[in-house]
Structures are given as C-alpha cells and as structure tokens.
Amino acid sequence: MRHRSLLAYANYRYLKIAAFVVAAAIAAYALERAPAGRYGGTWLGYTLGTIGALLIAWLTWFGVRKRQYRSTAGSLQGWLSAHVYLGATLIVIATLHAAFEVGWNVHTLAYALMLAVIVSGFYGVWAYVRYPAKITDALGDDTQESLLLKIADIDRQARTLALSLPDAANKLVMAAAQGTRIGGTWREQLAGRDRGCPTSAAVAGLAAVGKTLSGNAARVNQQLFALMARKEELVARARRAVALKARLDVWLYVHVPLSIALIGALTAHIVSVFFYW
Numbered sequence: 001m002r003h004r005s006l007l008a009y010a011n012y013r014y015l016k017i018a019a020f021v022v023a024a025a026i027a028a029y030a031l032e033r034a035p036a037g038r039y040g041g042t043w044l045g046y047t048l049g050t051i052g053a054l055l056i057a058w059l060t061w062f063g064v065r066k067r068q069y070r071s072t073a074g075s076l077q078g079w080l081s082a083h084v085y086l087g088a089t090l091i092v093i094a095t096l097h098a099a100f101e102v103g104w105n106v107h108t109l110a111y112a113l114m115l116a117v118i119v120s121g122f123y124g125v126w127a128y129v130r131y132p133a134k135i136t137d138a139l140g141d142d143t144q145e146s147l148l149l150k151i152a153d154i155d156r157q158a159r160t161l162a163l164s165l166p167d168a169a170n171k172l173v174m175a176a177a178q179g180t181r182i183g184g185t186w187r188e189q190l191a192g193r194d195r196g197c198p199t200s201a202a203v204a205g206l207a208a209v210g211k212t213l214s215g216n217a218a219r220v221n222q223q224l225f226a227l228m229a230r231k232e233e234l235v236a237r238a239r240r241a242v243a244l245k246a247r248l249d250v251w252l253y254v255h256v257p258l259s260i261a262l263i264g265a266l267t268a269h270i271v272s273v274f275f276y277w
C-alpha cells in the first residue's frame with residue numbers, strides 16, 4: 001500500500017510534471033535552429049545539460065535527505081515520488097542534450113552510468129510495489145523474529161526427544177540444530193534455500209531410522225519426525241522472507257555506488273568540455 005501510493009502520490013503530481021518537462025524538452029529540440037547542427041554545445045544543448053546536471057545533483061541529495069528524519073521539507077513519500085518521475089525524465093533530457101551523439105569517451109561514460117542508475121531505479125520501484133506483500137505472505141502471522149524463536153524451541157524439544165533413540169537419530173537432530181542456516185552471504189540470502197540443509201536431511205533420515213524401530217521407540221521417532229517436518233516448513237518460510245527482503249535491498253548496492261560514479265564522470269565531462277572550449 002505504502003509503495004503503491006509512491007507512484008500515485010498527490011494524484012500523480014510528479015508524473016504530470018515529468019510529462020510536461022519531457023514534452024517541453026522535445027518541443028524545444030524540435031524547434032531549435034542550430035546553424036552548425038545540434039550538439040551539446042548549442043544554446044539549447046547547454047540549457048538541457050545544465051538542467052540534467054542539476055537534476056542529478058538533486059537526485060543524489062536524496063540519499064542525504066532520506067536520513068534527515070527531523071526535516072519537515074515535504075514528506076519522504078513525496079520526495080521519493082518526485083525522485084522516481086523526475087529521475088526518469090533524464091533519459092530524454094540527457095539524450096537530447098547530447099543530440100544522440102555517443103562514442104567511446106568520458107561524456108558517454110557519464111551517459112551510460114546515468115542509464116544504469118535509472119534502470120536499477122526502475123527495478124527498485126518494481127521491487128517496492130511487488131515484494132512487501134510477498135514478504136507478509138511468507139511470514140503469515142509470524143515475524144522474522146517469532147519464526148526464529150519457534151525454530152529454536154523445536155530444536156530444544158527435538159533434542160530431548162531424541163535422547164531415548166538410537167545414535168543415528170541423535171546425530172541427525174544435533175546436525176539439524178547446529179548446522180541449519182538461514183540467511184548468510186548475499187548469495188545465500190538471495191537463493192532462499194539450502195540444498196544441503198541438515199534439517200531436510202534429518203527429515204529424510206528420521207523416516208529411514210523409523211523403519212528399523214518398533215514399539216515405543218517407533219512412536220517417539222514418529223513424534224520427532226513430525227517436529228522436524230514442522231521445523232523444515234518454518235525454516236523454508238524464514239528463508240523465503242530473507243530472500244524477498246534481499247531482493248528488495250540488493251538493487252541499492254547498484255543504484256547508490258553508480259550514482260557516486262556518475263557524479264565523478266559528470267564532473268569530468270563538464271570540466272573537459274570547458275577545458276577544450
């Protein structure tokens with residue numbers, strides 16, 4: 001809900017402003033009379049370049065603004081809505097500024113970095129609209145914390161139950177308690193599962209052990225098996241929530257560093273055009 005309203009904020013105010021900016025830039029470009037041909041150094045070229053550079057500075061400022069919780073200059077929601085729509089206008093502003101000229105130079109490096117930042121931003125918006133509801137689904141009535149508490153609780157119960165069973169069952173339960181990992185490196189978080197998961201191994205292993213038992217031991221083993229199967233399900237849910245959360249965060253590790261690189265390349269671009277002037 002919060003993120004859906006990001007796009008619709010204030011009745012699509014920033015979408016309208018962005019559409020106006022894009023239309024004005026295209027009209028100015030179409031009407032421009034440039035005797036020496038269109039390029040970044042014409043009157044309009046400089047205007048669009050300056051607007052583009054100011055926009056990029058402002059978009060980067062968002063990282064600082066986000067952290068100033070006490071500031072009252074507009075809601076964060078409104079800022080983000082403006083960020084997304086005005087950020088996207090750069091595709092048109094910068095392309096018209098460069099008059100569709102690209103080559104292997106620092107100007108095009110700035111342009112390419114800008115496009116990469118924007119594409120990662122599109123992914124971010126898509127993720128913000130899509131994943132929060134999926135995370136809620138994966139967690140159900142639980143929170144990440146309560147899931148972990150339930151899992152720890154099952155581990156304790158299982159180890160007590162296993163005490164009266166053969167060594168094989170004890171080993172499986174112990175390995176499941178000590179070796180089951182939720183999260184970890186980025187890659188593990190994003191994978192959302194573990195092929196060598198000791199809890200899954202315990203579920204399969206206890207089923208096999210059960211076939212060799214009879215009487216009371218078989219009953220206890222059956223209880224233990226049910227506990228481990230329940231744990232397996234909780235672990236799967238916790239991993240899924242972690243994976244979705246990671247997908248929600250991972251793009252910022254592209255968006256933000258490339259924004260910094262963009263500022264660097266853009267500075268080089270601007271300095272170099274004035275240097276060779």
Ligand code: HEM
Nearest residue numbers: 040041049050052053094098101103107108110111114273
């Ligand atoms: C204050 C801001 C800016 C100024 C003063 C400026 C200036 C210029 C000038 C004078 C040119 C023409 C260079 C030539 O053809 O010899 C140019 C081209 C270009 N600019 Fe900018 N620019 C600015 C912002 C930007 C921004 C924000 C971008 C995109 C991130 C950008 C990307 C380009 C590209 C790709 C070219 C074409 C280079 C080529 O011909 O190979 N510029 N710029």
Ligand code: HEM
Nearest residue numbers: 056059060062063084087088114117118121122124125259
């Ligand atoms: C060249 C253009 C852009 C630059 C330089 C830029 C830069 C930034 C920066 C510095 C942040 C703050 C991140 C942080 O500190 O956590 C940010 C956040 C964000 N950007 Fe961009 N951005 C640009 C374009 C876009 C575009 C076009 C979109 C979407 C279509 C977008 C989507 C977002 C989103 C959704 C966030 C919020 C992240 C959060 O609050 O968790 N950005 N951007």
